[in-house]
Amino acid sequence: MSTHNEHNENEDKIILGDQEILKSDLLTLNMGPQHPATHGVLRVEIKTDSEIVVEAIPHLGYLHRCFEKHAENLDYRGVIPFVDRMDYLAAMSMEWGYALAVEKMLGTEVPKRAEYIRVIVAELQRIASHIVFFGTYAIDLGAFTPFLYVFQDREEILRLFEELSGARMLYNYIWIGGVWNDITDDQLKRIKSFIDRYEEDLKKYHSLVGENRIFSDRTANVGILSQEQAFDYGATGPVLRGSGVKWDLRKNRSYGLYDKLDFDVPVGEGLKGTVGDCWDRYHVRVREMFESIKIIRQCLDGIEEGPFIGKVPKIIKVPAGEIYLRTECPRGELGYHLISDGGKTPYRLKVKSSCFTHVSLLPILAPGQMVADLVATIGSIDIVLGEVDR
Amino acid sequence: METIHLKKTIEADLTFSQWFKNVYSAVKTTFIGLAITFKYVWGKDIVTIEYPEVREELPSNSRSRLFNDAENCISCLQCAVSCPVDCIYIAAVKRPTDAQKIKTKDGTPIRLDLKQYTIDTALCCYCGLCTTVCPTECLTHTTDYEYASYTLAAMKYDYLAPDIRAWRTRIVKS
Numbered sequence: 001m002s003t004h005n006e007h008n009e010n011e012d013k014i015i016l017g018d019q020e021i022l023k024s025d026l027l028t029l030n031m032g033p034q035h036p037a038t039h040g041v042l043r044v045e046i047k048t049d050s051e052i053v054v055e056a057i058p059h060l061g062y063l064h065r066c067f068e069k070h071a072e073n074l075d076y077r078g079v080i081p082f083v084d085r086m087d088y089l090a091a092m093s094m095e096w097g098y099a100l101a102v103e104k105m106l107g108t109e110v111p112k113r114a115e116y117i118r119v120i121v122a123e124l125q126r127i128a129s130h131i132v133f134f135g136t137y138a139i140d141l142g143a144f145t146p147f148l149y150v151f152q153d154r155e156e157i158l159r160l161f162e163e164l165s166g167a168r169m170l171y172n173y174i175w176i177g178g179v180w181n182d183i184t185d186d187q188l189k190r191i192k193s194f195i196d197r198y199e200e201d202l203k204k205y206h207s208l209v210g211e212n213r214i215f216s217d218r219t220a221n222v223g224i225l226s227q228e229q230a231f232d233y234g235a236t237g238p239v240l241r242g243s244g245v246k247w248d249l250r251k252n253r254s255y256g257l258y259d260k261l262d263f264d265v266p267v268g269e270g271l272k273g274t275v276g277d278c279w280d281r282y283h284v285r286v287r288e289m290f291e292s293i294k295i296i297r298q299c300l301d302g303i304e305e306g307p308f309i310g311k312v313p314k315i316i317k318v319p320a321g322e323i324y325l326r327t328e329c330p331r332g333e334l335g336y337h338l339i340s341d342g343g344k345t346p347y348r349l350k351v352k353s354s355c356f357t358h359v360s361l362l363p364i365l366a367p368g369q370m371v372a373d374l375v376a377t378i379g380s381i382d383i384v385l386g387e388v389d390r
Numbered sequence: 391m392e393t394i395h396l397k398k399t400i401e402a403d404l405t406f407s408q409w410f411k412n413v414y415s416a417v418k419t420t421f422i423g424l425a426i427t428f429k430y431v432w433g434k435d436i437v438t439i440e441y442p443e444v445r446e447e448l449p450s451n452s453r454s455r456l457f458n459d460a461e462n463c464i465s466c467l468q469c470a471v472s473c474p475v476d477c478i479y480i481a482a483v484k485r486p487t488d489a490q491k492i493k494t495k496d497g498t499p500i501r502l503d504l505k506q507y508t509i510d511t512a513l514c515c516y517c518g519l520c521t522t523v524c525p526t527e528c529l530t531h532t533t534d535y536e537y538a539s540y541t542l543a544a545m546k547y548d549y550l551a552p553d554i555r556a557w558r559t560r561i562v563k564s
Contacts, residue, residue, distance in 0.1 A: 016396045054394060078474035081517035145427055152437050159449075166453035166531065172517045180522075181451065208423045213416035221401070368396035 014049055016368060026054055031374075033062050039136065039378070040385030044362065046374065053374050056366035058359045063389040071349040076102055076176060076316040079349065084170040086351065087387040089132050090330045092125035092161075095174040097327040100255060101336040102176045104325060105318045109310050114178035115257050116303040120191065121161070121173065122256075123292040123299075127198070128157045129330035130285045133382045137282060138209050140379040141218050146209050153198050160187060160194075176316060178309030192300055195293045206286050210279070219282060220273030223365045223377035227276070233364070234357045237332025238288065239381055242268040242281035249328035261298050263291045278380035285382070317344055331355055331382055351390055355383040448533040453518045455534040457557060458507055458549040462494040462528035465502040469520035469529050477513035478520060481506035494526045504550065511537075512545040 032043040041062035047055040067086065071079050083098045084091040096118055103110060110118075131154045135147035158168045164181055165173035173180050209215055225235065230243040240247055248265040250258040266287035268280030320342040326335040332354025339348040358381045365377050404412075439446050448454060465482035482502040492500050521529050534557075539545055547554055 014394045014396065052396070054396065074474050075472075077519060078472065081474055081515055081519070149430070155437075162452060163449040166449070166451045166518055167516065170515075170517075172519070180518075204426055207419075208426045211419050212423055213412070213419045367394075 014052075014054060016052065039383060042359070042378075042383065042385055042388070044366075044374075044378070046366070046371070048371060051370050053366045053369050053371060056362050056374065058362050060356075060359065060385075060389055063385045065390065067390040068349055068351060071346055073345060075344050076318065076346065079346070080175065081170065081172050084172060085386060086353070086390055087329065087331060087334075087355070087384045088169055089384055090125050090129040091169065091171050092121045092174060093129075093327065093329040094334065095171070096122055096256075097325065097329070097334045097336055099174050099176050100327065101323055101325040101338045102316070102318060105321060105323050105338065105340060106176070106312070106316070108177050108312055110178055111307045111310050112304050113182075113306040114308045114310070116299050117179050117183050117308060118174055119257050119261070120183070120296055120299045120303075121164070121179075123295045124157050124160070124191070126292045126330045127289050128154050130289050131157075133285055133379075134205070134209070134282075137379045137382075138215070140375050141215060143209065143212075143215065146205055149201075149208075150205060153194075153201065156194055160190065163187065175309065175312075177312035178307070180309075182308045188300055188303065191296065195296055199290065199293050202286070202289055210282060210286060216272045216279055218373075219278035219376055219380065221277050222273075222369065222373045223278045223380060224274050225276040225361065225365060229361075229364060230276070233361055235332070235361060236354045236357065237328065237330070238281055238284045239332065239354075239358055239361070241266065242284045242380075243276035244268050244270075244280075249326060249333060253326070255325075255327060257299070258295075261295050263295050266291065278376050281380045281382075315344060317342065318346070326352070329354065331384065331387070332358065353387045353390065355385075355387040358383055359388055448535065450533065451531075452533045453516050453531040455532050455537055456509055456511065456514065456521075456547070457530055457532050457534075458509070459528040459530075459558065460504055460507055460549050460555065462496075462526045463504055463507065464494060464498055464500050464526055465504050466525060468523040468525065472519045472523045474517060474519065475513050475515055477510040479506060479508045479510070480504070494528070496526055498526055507549045508546055509549070510546050512542055 026047040026049055029046050029048055030043060031046055033041040043059040045057045045059060046053050067082055080095055083094045087094050131150045135150045138146040161171055162168050165171040225243050227243050227245060230240050244267050246265050246267050251265055266284050268275050268284055272279045318340040320340055322339040324335060324337045326333050335352030337350035338346055341347040366374050467480055470478040470480050482504050485501055485503050521531055
């Protein structure tokens with residue numbers, strides 16, 4: 001029997017950079033599924049050599065609810081509450097993608113006011129979703145205070161959504177053909193005062209967290225995802241933009257009202273380290289919040305009076321055919337492949353989720369990192385397990 | 391035997407001047423952060439709602455506990471059909487022709503006698519689809535919350551039972 005200290009010629013060699021590190025039996029460690037740093041029920045099986053991660057394998061399926069099969073037995077309106085439960089931190093964006101897909105197949109005209117309301121709520125949802133990222137990422141790296149600050153602002157957004165739709169998280173607000181309830185002038189005023197205040201506060205929060213030396217040392221040059229790797233693995237959204245690729249479906253494949261609105265697409269510039277590191281992904285999300293504020297401000301100026309839901313038959317029967325429609329969600333690209341055979345229920349509803357592709361980045365990002373850096377990496381790709389497993 | 395090559399994390403070379411720059415930036419950014427957090431110590435209102443003592447009032451269209459006003463129900467089954475989780479159980483029989491003609495509050499004639507109206511709230515996903523299709527608006531979401539129960543059976547609300555009908559005065563507005 002060999003002890004740890006004995007050197008065996010036949011054992012595996014692990015080379016970090018150009019030096020050979022301690023080689024002994026690798027320690028297999030389960031991170032999760034009930035680990036606070038994995039943001040849900042993700043289990044990462046990591047093989048470590050002392051503090052250094054040699055291999056990381058994500059295991060999925062703890063939150064699998066059979067959404068795609070279940071959707072085949074639901075009518076087109078009944079799918080929306082289940083769509084909410086995929087990415088529960090950005091339910092509005094999930095609903096919008098589904099509603100767009102069905103509307104395109106039905107040929108429904110969406111009223112102008114509904115379009116404006118949709119953009120406003122989707123961008124508010126993007127802010128709320130990035131707030132959760134901002135707060136929990138700071139917690140992952142040991143800073144608890146920013147979490148409490150930003151969640152006060154999220155509370156304001158959720159309160160508004162509750163008044164609009166009746167629920168705080170799983171809204172069922174964006175319906176096929178429009179939205180459920182109309183937005184009042186009072187609520188529009190409240191959104192205006194909120195974004196004015198939040199824009200100032202966000203600058204403060206960024207200087208508290210992002211510019212902080214400890215935070216930037218923990219995240220800069222960690223978990224570098226090069227442009228080629230991002231293309232190879234099909235990364236989308238802030239992860240792709242963090243690697244320096246200017247690609248945003250709102251701009252490049254415009255839907256809704258986005259082609260009429262003026263906004264920038266922030267990309268990672270490697271300000272604190274290398275392009276595509278964790279700090280860049282963080283910074284892209286922070287700057288996206290500013291862009292969302294810009295979009296909401298334009299919508300508040302441009303919103304028109306009129307109906308908020310278009311003419312949709314009482315029993316929706318989508319003509320036979322298929323569509324693949326993708327939208328830009330806070331976490332990346334969300335695609336719905338809807339096949340209809342002309343009945344009351346979808347024949348097939350396949351969802352392409354961005355979080356799923358981002359989880360597959362872990363095995364290439366993790367090797368060579370410290371365990372604490374792995375936590376920073378998982379936090380920076382910002383996954384929601386409800387969308388990974390569906 | 392297998393050789394595993396790992397990428398090394400990039401670390402910048404540390405020079406003497408860079409060391410001082412690092413210390414300077416660490417101290418500076420820490421003080422910027424502390425200045426922000428100290429502003430929150432004084433001069434900020436308390437945002438926490440101290441729940442059992444202070445109760446938050448939910449917005450009027452909040453989707454909380456379901457209530458069916460059985461007197462106005464015409465047993466049209468639209469709620470049960472639209473429910474995505476099939477948690478509404480309705481039984482109704484045809485009203486005899488010689489019986490007294492009754493109407494709902496908004497004037498719709500009731501042609502069916504409601505024998506059972508049960509919602510299993512343990513299954514309910516509070517999506518609100520059943521309330522939007524209701525033609526007489528008897529099935530509504532109320533703003534009543536806190537209704538945890540010890541048994542699953544207690545979460546099956548039989549809206550014809552007298553104890554649950556008694557909620558009407560408490561939780562239904564106007």
